[in-house]
Amino acid sequence: MAGHIQDRWYKTITGPDGKPIKVKTDRYGTGMRYRARYVGPDGTEKSKSFRDKELRLAKQWLAQIEADMSRGQYIDPRSTRTTFRQYAERWVKTHTGEINSREAAERRLRLHAYPHIGSRPLGSFKPEHIRSWIAGLEATVPAESHRRIIVGTVSAALSAAVDDGLLSKNPCRARTVQLPKPGKPRVNPWTAEQVFGVRAALQRRFQATVDPGAGCGLRQGEIFGLSEDELDYEGGWLTVSHQLKRIRGKYVFALPKGGKVRDVPLPRAVGIALRNHSQEFSPVDVTLPWRTPDGPLVTKRLLFSGPEGNHVRVSNYNEYHWKRALAVAGIIPARKEGERYTSAPEHGMHALRHFYASVLLDAGENIRALSQYLGHSDPGFTLRTYTHLMPSSEGRTRKAVDSLYLASDPQDHGPGTAQAA
Secondary structure (H helix, E strand, O other), rough: OOOEEEEOOOEEEEOOOEEEEEOOOOOOOOOOOEEEEEEEOOOOOOEEEOOOOOOHHHHHHHHHHHHHHHOOOOOOHHHHHHHHHOOOOOOHHHOOOOOOHHHHHHHHHHHHHHHHHOOHHHOOOOOOHHHHHHHHHHHHOOOHHHHHHHHHHHHHHHHHHHHHOOOOOOHHHHHOOOOOOEEEEEEEEOOOHHHHHHHHOOHHHHHHOOOOOHHHHOHHHHHHOHHHHHHHOOHHHHHHHHOOEEOOOOEEEOHHHOOOOOEEEEOOOHHHHHHHHHHHOOOOEEEEEEEEEEOOOOEEEEEOEEEEEEOOHHHHHHHHHHHHHHHOOOOOOOOOOOOOOOOOOHHHHHHOOOOOHHHHHOOOOOOHHHHHHHHOOOHHHHHHHHHHOOOOOOHHHHHHHHHHHHHHHHHHHHHHHHHOO
């Protein structure tokens, strides 16, 4: 057994006859009687106290410590007293990736995790605590997909605690913990009539913002960050090398989502629309920090600008231009006097990307190419998102057989001949 157990109520002394005898100490009958002690892997002594008649528990505790050490699963008891909030706050600060991702993780933890499980020591977590917390989320976070993201953030923090040796296993991954389902809504792409209806309803200076989305699959930030040097009109290519991004209320230029720079085919019609726009509304030089609000300044010559001659302010565009166009096109209700337009998350500019994907799939483009054009890191994600828009196998079968029959000599290969064979 690792370590030893000290009996604080008795001590051993040498008797008159020179033999060791047990006598009561000054602490006899008060406080914790047994103190189990061992030396940890870091070379320091650890201990835990037990009450009278708990000698057996003290021995079991030391035996468990010894077993954990031999299996490489030892956790320092002092580290388990660290609360979830104390650890998660440190974890967020070292979170790699885009600054927006770190801020989003911090916000989810602060609003939905810390008030409920933030003060719980890491060493005390059990699956029942996670189950109870997830059940409580239903009252404050109606969307199951959003709850799943929140739970995923907590699980990531607890997994990091396991990796750092502060927790033996992640309670979020227990079999009895039912994670919220993704609940991803089925994509219903706009029709061409809706796309061009919204385009026509936009203020003239913003009409061409529809074209890089519906015709090239760009995201909103990539559209408003589109610069002259990204367009190869003659070669028919558009390079998506950066985006306009808002961080803590300040705008910056940054790499596209996921850091993926990509080349997208530039259809002739889209090229003409962008050229015409540039002739009517001259591109403007905009200087902003790179990646973070305190990053180095870079200058881009942007195709799209606001009336004041600077970059487009996304929140203003969404509320006063985009939603108004949606209402005129009949996609959302008209605004009532003194009220704001209806919230339309499924009808944001991302709808243009869905339209682009539906057009390419209908034309027979393969998933891998579409994934590359959209800037997805995983073609599997593209497939899961748009698989219902792909031409059905039975449809392809009918078309293939029909084309074969139509191309054949009806005298020799007609339906009657096929049935006789």
